[in-house]
Amino acid sequence: MQQLTRRARLAAAVLLLLVGCGTRLPAKDFAAPTGPPAGGGNTASDTGVTAGQIKVGIITSLTSPLGAEVLSGPRYGALAFFQALNAAGGLHGRTVQVVTCDDGGSGIGNQTCVHQLIDHDQVFALTAGSSLDYAGASYVSGKAVPDVGGQPIGTQYDRWPHLFEIYGNNAPRDGRSVGWDGTLYQTTEVYRFFKQRLNADRAAVVAYNQAESLSYAHQIEQGLAAEGYHVLTRTVDLALPAFQAVATALSADHTQLLFDAMDTRGNTALCQALDTAGVKLAAKVTNVQNWTQTVARDYQSAPGCRAVLWATSSSRNYADTQYPAVQAFRSAMQRYYPDRQPVMSAWELEGWAAAQWLTDAMASCGGALTRACVERFMDRDQPYDAHGLLIPTDFVRQPRPSGPTRACLDVARWQDSTPAGGPGWVTQVPDMDTNCFEVPQLPYQP
Template sequence: MAVSGTLLSLCIVGCSNANNTSVAATCNAPGVTREQVKIGFVLSNSGMAAGILQAVRSGVDARLGVANAAGGVHGREIVYGWQDDESDPRINLKVSSDLVDNQNVFGLLEMTGAVGGSAEYLNRQGVPVVGRAIEPVWSEYRNMFSYANPVSRNAVSTFGTFAKSLGGTNAALVSIHAIEASRTLSDQLAQSLTSAGIEVVADLDYTPGASSPERVGQTIRDSQADVLLVTLAPQDAAAVRVGAVSAGSTPKVTLLPVGYDQKVLDQFGPGLAGTYVFLDMKPFEMDTPAHEVYRDAMARYAPELQPPEQDIALTSYITTDLLVRGLQEAGQCLTRDAFITNLRAVKDYDATGLLAAPVDLDASFGKPSTCYIFMRINPTGSSFDVVTPEPVCGNVLP
């Protein structure tokens, strides 16, 4: 295992001592005591992103509950203090710097789409950051970790290959141009389609609550697109698809990056019937032993979330697992540098079997995820079916 210069110099002083109390006293870092390590937790509890992040805290609490019940990490309980960035990059910088400078946290768990506000500052301070990479900035700094990177500077061929296999020939895109994550993801998916020979014939801006699904549907119909790619929240994606079908469009493939949630089907299922959602983690329908561990953790430490089979909760559970793995890899002499260096050295991270494919956390830095599992919403809009074979893997495009 790689050991950084900073960690090595500290360990020469204290880490050879077999007494854990002496080790903890000598080898420390911000937020670290003999008994605990404190993490800062930033999430969008209000603002534009709040609606899809309501289950995040339950997933975090469940994974930390499991870790702490097993004795914590190297004998230290993991605790956190949290802040709401209101989905605003300026506020994200304010609350992140407060957690680091004033609350003296070791590192940050960022479950937000506004981390671009604090990324440069956190990198400059050498603070480890773990979160869900839904902004391109996650590809720029080595102190920032995510198990998947759907929004990076490059696209992958996976989605174009999948849509082509279902007979797609030309595509209409629908995104919120004013939101970077929506627009960037739409652009990258468009590149993937183009790489497979699928022509983009319409690129539409949609503002929830203001745009007319009927008019957007008519534009999709007029474009004669047979692939519909929608990077919107599930309720808006359902409205757009209903508008397109009502206008006479008959897409062979409708691709969504979000919406894998039974509650979504309960509300909007008929409007999403026949669409495809892609995942970088194994769906609950696969019912692996890792899913049973997750369900048990949710029942014990986050029983308020019902049902627990929600993609956002599972995503935050996996993200927190990555944080725990980083603390484990850092060793008894817990330093920020050791966390960053040693977690980058992990070659086969799979979240104990929950990911679609193992991830090399160094080789994958700055690169998008290439393997996904596709789920098809059944004809009545009541359940998800796993599309086989799975996963579907592609290549990073130039």
């Protein structure tokens, strides 16, 4: 059930932000069949499908109040995947045409994009969505359009059928309520990992005096307490945060781990205060949304805090090119979007994984591609890992969670000088698929 923990942390992290070279990728880099179909000709088998083409949509809050970079990663990762797929011959003799739409980060804009892609452009499916307000989700579901691999920023992926988030989901998703009758569950593998890895038992959580921030901070505090930590909580004013006082409190409490419910601006200012006060942490822990190559720039004024910055996720480190799927992703990004290397993010890799997931689902249908066939693939009881990019997950409906569950995670640490050369994220576990713990499932209301 760890999927819902990922969603909770991601949703809160995003909401808080409100206040050239390379080689052509060969067909072997794609497990889904490429080239012409094995037998017979293709047909116009469903909406958005012709004998030679499949039309797919991507909705992104590209020009949202958060800025162009915050939610754009999945879009670029998916676009690179489909460009590489088409260069390798397409899927069963069909190329993929991608239609993108920027919803501007508003609910009205999202509904406009949904109607544009479904009613006007008549796309076969959606993929790699990253919308600040997915207000059009009920319409997507009502039209039975598969939405594969979207980022679960809100609770729509916990409610509606036909929507398949990037981390999997075992809730009923019957359209009547979010999760299990309005309740979601978080797991505690992140806190267990640091307790065992760093021998830590004292943690702090810093939040703004703002509803979403306080709610997320309470979830972190609940998880830490379940793992036996001593927890110090501090709240700062959103407009005039007194981070010097927070640094003093953390020093006096001998804090080892620092978690937060703040945006990047708040994090960097807090880290500067910690460095100024000489506070030494074992780890400053962040999440997948902040797993980016911009850390060196964002934390340039706080080198001490930057040196203990850790991140957790349910996907592979984009720096680990010894894995073929990661190498394929990086090669395609270098070929099609070379200017994005300095702003590389985990979300771009997850966008690639989303496109891979949809492509594998479509490949399972052969030449007779239909939405119903894609959803049968998505709903199967075989966990999916996007060729090793994701911790295996599925969409099998499960009863209300009770008792412990097995939850896994990937972990990396920022280093100004990596073995590969230059700054970047260095993986801290042998394999995310085996870095697993038996942990409790804690209920909360979103």
